[in-house]
Structures are given as structure tokens and as C-alpha cells.
Amino acid sequence: MKKTNPHYVLKSGRVINDDKIEKLSAKIEHEQFDLSQIKRLRGRPRLGKDPSVIIPVRLDTDLVDELDLRVHDSGQTRSEVIRLALKRYLAS
Secondary structure (H helix, E strand, O other): OOOOOOEEEOOOOOEEEHHHHHHHHHHHHOOOOOHHHOOOOOOOOOOOOOOOOOOOOOOOHHHHHHHHHHHHHHOOOHHHHHHHHHHHHHHO
16 A cells, blocks of 8 residues: 655645655755744744833723724724823924
8 A cells, every 4th residue: 555645735725745845954954044044934023123012001090991992983902002102292
């Protein structure tokens, strides 16, 4: 009985098998593969060139309610509205 070579379907729809995986592994081990060319698909997109910093802020419920009204009317997120307000404040 002939043994079949298993294959795997990537998210892109491309089909690869164990032989292809071995060849790619060998390239990586011998530094013939530029890892910087691999697209990063996980996580949120960066807001700038550097990773973002999370700053927890406490807001009273009235301010949160006003923020949520603004968010609802503008179609923006809370974070977008807060960033815009902070940029305007710092520019003044």
C-alpha cells in the first residue's frame, strides 16, 4: 500500500505538503529566507512608526455619556475622539 503525503491548506488557499515545509525550514535555518518580508497580520495596525502606549484614564459617568454621544454621532471610536481632543489641547 502506497503511503500518501499529507497536505495543508493555508489561509490564502495555497496547498503545501511536508516536503515544502521541510524545504522552507531548511531555507530559514540557513538564513536564505528574509523574515522581514513576512506580513504581520496579527494585532491592530500601528498608529505611528512606534508601538502605542496604553494609558489608563478614569472618567466620571457624565463625561463617558457625553463621549459616547459624540462617538455615536461621529461614527468614530472612543479612542479616536480622545486622541483628537488631546492633540487639539496640546496644540493650543
